Amino acid sequence: MIGFLVRRLANYVVLCLVATFLAFALASTTFDPIAVLEQRNPPPPAAVLDAKREALRLDEPIPQRFLSWVGGVVHGDFGRTVTDRPVADELPRRAGVSLRLFLVGVVLGVVFGVILGVVSAIRQYKLSDYLATLFSFIILSTPVFVLGTLLKQPAQSFNELIGTNYLQTLGESTPGFDGSWFASLGDRLRYLIVPTATIALGQIAYYSRYQRSAMLDVLGSDFLRTAQAKGLTRRRALFKHGLRTALIPMATLFAFGFGLLITGGTFTERIFGWYGMGDWLVVGVATQDANIVATVTLFIAVLVLVSGWLSDVLYAALDPRVRV
């Protein structure tokens, strides 16, 4: 099993390279940073443009540029931006911002999604099931940017209710906030709540639908009946035998759910003024910067594949039948 997981991981390194190359090649062929410079008024002198072209190595073939970029990445150098700043300088801060949003979102999404799905399945065709279904479908059919904007409203009302501006909906921390580590954590939390809710709601809706149907399959199963025939109460049988088995299909979904999360993340970051990776991608496209696009793609590819790998591990941990 360990060998299998190691091999999987090795496969993923290749996949990461392929994904990044595709993004890099696509960006390099369509982006034209020199044209952006030429648009300036007054237009920069030709020598400046040539120097820029030289610096960005636009004359080299794309695979060669990609290889030298990858060569740099191995040493922690992600190339320079169009504005001539090292990409690597900004990477850790932006990655940290995004990870904070994504990780909290995914944990909340999985936990509450599973709970909602299970409750919904056990109370099938009762009011709570209908309400959960309604909630899920409304959330799933609402684009993230609409949802994010809408959520600002109740946050505002909440602030008015308690009389202070506790819930913040712009930025990720109070500018110039100075205090102990703990106080700073509290400060960041105020900014984190609404954006995280935006992301987590979509995830909850997504996971709860699948968990509900997985649980319904298990509810009618023979082994649940055996467990009860053995003398377990219904509740105990449901949790020990039912839920445990119904979690298995969720492990595979985890990998896909993460992709959804990242798409949502890009919009969420823009809406709430978080300068994370998703925001950066938008900036990279706006400034016609292939290096930024490739870096963000690599970051996302790593996240998606790590989550895919984690779902393999999770699957094997949950289901003895696939352990090889």
Add this chain to the structure above:
Amino acid sequence: MTAADKPFDGPVLEVDDLRVSFPSEDGRVTAVRGLGYAVSPGEVLGIVGESGSGKSVSSLAVMGLLPDSARVTGSIRFQGRELLGLGDAELSRLRGRRVSMVFQDPLSALTPVYTVGDQIAEALLAHGRGRVSKQQAANRAVELLDLVGIPNARERAKAFPHEFSGGMRQRAVIAIAIANDPDLIIADEPTTALDVTVQAQVLEVLKTAQEVTGAGIVIITHDLGVVAGFADRLMVMYAGRAVETGQVDEVYTRPRMPYTLGLLGSIPRLDAAEKQPLVPIEGQPPSLTDLPPGCPFAPRCPMVVDACLTEEPPLSLVGAVGAGEEHRAACIRSADIAERDPAAAEVFGVATIGEPAIAAVPRAEREVVLSVEDLVKSFPVTKGTVFRRRVGEVRAVDGISFDIRAGETLGLVGESGCGKTTTLMEILGLDKLMGGRISVLGEPTDRLDKARRKAIRRDLQVVFQDPQASLDPRMPISDVLAEPMQVHGFSAARIAERVPALLDLVGLRREHGSRYPAEFSGGQRQRIGIARALALRPRLIVLDEPVSALDVSIQAGVINLLDELKAELGLSYLFVAHDLSVVRHIADRVAVMYLGKIVEIGEVDRVFAAPEHPYTQALLSAIPIPDPAKERVRERIILTGDLPSPADPPTGCRFHTRCFVYAAMPEDRRSVCVDTEPALNGSGDHSSACHFARSREVV
């Protein structure tokens, strides 16, 4: 000690006026309508009935395991204590400790994510919290596994359910059921999903379980053979009610309700040397949503009189054998039946089916319709996903030969995994073979061009096992029947003429042509499948377990139909089945397969009357005969273990690992079984592949 723990000397279980209903789209379905019975300590009650008769629902009601939507009324008393109305917490203290249950499908009855040992131990821990330690429970689980006959129990307890075969899983479920020494075990079709040899093993284990626990047993089954040997008392259910109850011998020899009579006549008998037509019970069980007044069996009953339609007869006494051993039947004509004591065929009026004209011609002079020589088919076993490599092969079929002559039926039998279906698929494929040769009507199939292959398909048709899955649910029946003819370029006029004729031929009404498959019952759907196979006027029909998905009374009708068609149209059949009684009834010759080889082949009466191969003997002796007197004195050959993996078959004679003859022989004599593979040998039309072939009567 709680009140329930006191010794109680009445019946273990008393059910009175039990009614269970479920909501459905067509209104409330009353699955059980006023059922009453009692089980004494140590007694085995067999409940028999067709699907939908309410037998499973009533036992789930006893366990309190029906879904919340079920409405249950009446009374269920366990050792005098009323169970209806108890909450889940109270019932769960009884379940598994005093009353336990064995379910039908062992493959899904165990939770896939916990080890077998843990699941057995859980039954002990659930009732002994605080008194039983985890270690004690685990040790006891190993003892229990050993008791139900799992070899190497300490190791196997750590295995997950998917590492167990079906038979072993059912043993594990039985181990769970007897873990707390219950007073009542309810076994709901405990052997239906298993092969016959494994069924015999599991029934044996259940018997042991009863001896060990002294529990009363309720065994629910549709197999009258299983009840005959196992039960003391019998209750026949129809449409949610008991229609006949009594001592097993009494009911089998003197059935007093036409339904029981029909049911007993509808099963093909392994012990019937002479071919008697089966008794089909026409029609289907009534819908339980809206029952008309009167006896629910009346629409299907040949003895129906006007009075049957006005009032449902109560279960009344028709005879008593001894003290407390009453024979009851719910039929107003039971006195008439008692007076005449007729045979089922007489009551239900079965016409005898003639032999096809060609049967008069000696076999050797008849045309060979299908010949299979040294057929080999293996499947590679591969490893790895990116770089697939071959690590071995499964020889599903390993050099088998047989032929089928005009107007003849060959039954191909064996347990699951023996290669029956692979053989059939190779024949139907009409394609290049891995090894050997198949000829249809004298034409070898491996050199066919496209046009010839299509032409041969007209002569070779197939009927599948699952009548539901083999019909497109969105096609009306007339289209289903017309399709093969369209493919083969029949004119529209000819098709229009032929479709109603086909419906007539299989006993369906012409106006059924416009209906969809969903509107038919299982038996009718199988008739449609047969009609489709007949559309092109084939010479040979391959039947893959055509009746195994049907209830016995319906099965009889389909078997009779196949017999009639053969006589009328001079067809040849290749009949693949695991039910040897059916094969004995329908086949002229039989081939027994074991792990990809034919171990015995020959004329059906000779093989069944004097089987020579130990495997055939075991297979035949494992099949219960629906005759209590015979069944109780029969000596049963119980095979040990499961089918070995076909990827790694035993050397020499493949059967030697499970062979009782081999096991009983001294070391020096039996080495030949391990070293040399026996060839098929025999005289006349009966040969077997065994070094120590000796005929033995087992039926």
